Amino acid sequence: MAEAINRLASQKGVVIFSNSSCCMCYAVKILFHELRVNPMVHEIDLDPEGREIEKALLRMGYSTAVPAVFIAGKLVGSTNEVMSLHLSGSLIPLLKPYQTMP
Numbered sequence: 001m002a003e004a005i006n007r008l009a010s011q012k013g014v015v016i017f018s019n020s021s022c023c024m025c026y027a028v029k030i031l032f033h034e035l036r037v038n039p040m041v042h043e044i045d046l047d048p049e050g051r052e053i054e055k056a057l058l059r060m061g062y063s064t065a066v067p068a069v070f071i072a073g074k075l076v077g078s079t080n081e082v083m084s085l086h087l088s089g090s091l092i093p094l095l096k097p098y099q100t101m102p
Contacts, residue, residue, distance in 0.1 A: 005017070006073070009070035009073050013071065014070070015040045016028060016040070017057060018041050018044065018067050021045065024079045028069060028082055035095055038100060053065075054066070063078075064079075
């Protein structure tokens with residue numbers, strides 16, 4: 001399943017594994033939208049293999065499976081890691097290649 005996650009994570013510059021009813025997932029999606037990034041969002045609760053994807057994401061080392069944010073095919077982390085990067089000024093340089101014009 002980890003191979004499938006990596007394959008999905010590499011399909012677009014910014015990929016978010018999410019749960020459609022998760023408020024933290026929603027917050028991360030809104031942040032990216034406000035930063036003019038249109039990520040590929042994979043709602044694992046709507047995927048027949050969602051449970052397996054969730055288990056594989058947890059095995060990657062995070063206490064929560066979603067949101068799991070990938071930038072340029074690399075796992076950045078969950079809400080805490082994304083917000084920490086944003087507050088430190090490190091997120092926007094990572095997202096620059098994926099931002100749309102205003």
